[in-house]
Amino acid sequence: AKARGRNGFSFFAPFMMGEGVERLRLETYLRRSIEKDEIFLNYQPQVEIDTGRLVGVEALVRWNHPELGLIPPIRFIPLAEDTGFINQLGKWVLHEACRQMVRWQDAGLHVPKIAVNLSAKQFERGSIVNMVADILRDTGLEPQRLQLEVTESVIMNTGDAMVFINDLHSIGVALAIDDFGTGYSSLAYLKQLPVQTLKIDRSFIKDISTDVNDEAIAIAIIQLGKSMNLSVIAEGVETAEQAAFLLRHGCNLAQGYFYSRPLTADDMFTRWQK
Numbered sequence: 001a002k003a004r005g006r007n008g009f010s011f012f013a014p015f016m017m018g019e020g021v022e023r024l025r026l027e028t029y030l031r032r033s034i035e036k037d038e039i040f041l042n043y044q045p046q047v048e049i050d051t052g053r054l055v056g057v058e059a060l061v062r063w064n065h066p067e068l069g070l071i072p073p074i075r076f077i078p079l080a081e082d083t084g085f086i087n088q089l090g091k092w093v094l095h096e097a098c099r100q101m102v103r104w105q106d107a108g109l110h111v112p113k114i115a116v117n118l119s120a121k122q123f124e125r126g127s128i129v130n131m132v133a134d135i136l137r138d139t140g141l142e143p144q145r146l147q148l149e150v151t152e153s154v155i156m157n158t159g160d161a162m163v164f165i166n167d168l169h170s171i172g173v174a175l176a177i178d179d180f181g182t183g184y185s186s187l188a189y190l191k192q193l194p195v196q197t198l199k200i201d202r203s204f205i206k207d208i209s210t211d212v213n214d215e216a217i218a219i220a221i222i223q224l225g226k227s228m229n230l231s232v233i234a235e236g237v238e239t240a241e242q243a244a245f246l247l248r249h250g251c252n253l254a255q256g257y258f259y260s261r262p263l264t265a266d267d268m269f270t271r272w273q274k
């Protein structure tokens with residue numbers, strides 16, 4: 001299942017093996033990735049459109065395998081979810097994210113808040129609130145500076161998600177609904193949930209200014225957020241036109257390549273330290 005590379009080295013060619021074999025191999029590697037120090041975080045700035053001020057970062061997990069190279073989260077998160085490894089991984093991510101906030105602070109960079117993604121499987125254990133509380137205590141990060149991102153489907157389809165979300169709120173942690181507009185948006189649920197932020201999914205931002213339907217959806221989400229007193233942030237903002245459109249329609253928060261790609265912790269420090 002290995003092919004000769006150009007220089008005579010072997011390289012991993014997933015398309016040459018059965019999918020099951022590749023999956024099994026990836027699974028085996030993934031299980032050891034944390035202890036082998038192959039997992040790290042990138043941080044993508046979230047900014048105020050009108051001032052360019054940094055309001056937060058989103059932590060995005062990365063896996064760099066010595067043979068396979070950088071593997072994107074869309075390839076290993078689902079695998080981690082299927083195998084249950086997500087619990088260990090999710091805990092590592094959360095701990096590292098909180099620890100990094102304190103490191104930046106100590107080095108002189110104030111990042112107001114950090115957003116961390118949670119997957120549905122992390123709600124199934126029942127101990128998520130204790131885990132978060134332990135990590136906050138351990139790292140010393142103020143709960144208000146942590147924002148957890150969950151998708152609509154997590155909220156709607158995970159048995160006790162509502163209970164845990166309320167518990168997380170009660171310890172002071174902020175909550176954002178990720179990829180908003182792509183799942184089953186039950187507005188009735190939204191009203192009951194202690195969420196502070198809606199994240200407009202990238203798919204609606206992409207063709208703003210050419211697709212009238214996407215524009216209408218983006219505007220509707222901004223209005224909804226406003227009327228429910230929630231903050232609204234657009235993800236995947238890649239152009240000045242998109243940013244201008246958002247600002248014009250009352251959304252002053254954005255995240256995307258137009259402002260910055262996800263950065264390493266060190267790059268984050270050098271770019272944003274005044």
Ligand code: C2E
Nearest residue numbers: 060061073074077093117118119236237238256257258262
């Ligand atoms: P997401 O939560 O919707 O994260 C945003 C994704 O969009 C990131 O991809 C980010 O790099 C990318 N992105 C940001 N700005 C732009 C832009 O302007 N244009 C385009 N085309 N893309 C942009 P990434 O890092 O590959 O992550 C993909 C997904 O993997 C995330 O989507 C999230 O669902 C999941 N993920 C990442 N890190 C974690 C984690 O620590 N835990 C869990 N459970 N899931 C994670």
Ligand code: CA
Nearest residue numbers: 058117149178
């Ligand atoms: Ca996210």
Ligand code: CA
Nearest residue numbers: 179201202235
């Ligand atoms: Ca998204």
Ligand code: CA
Nearest residue numbers: 117151178179
């Ligand atoms: Ca997502």
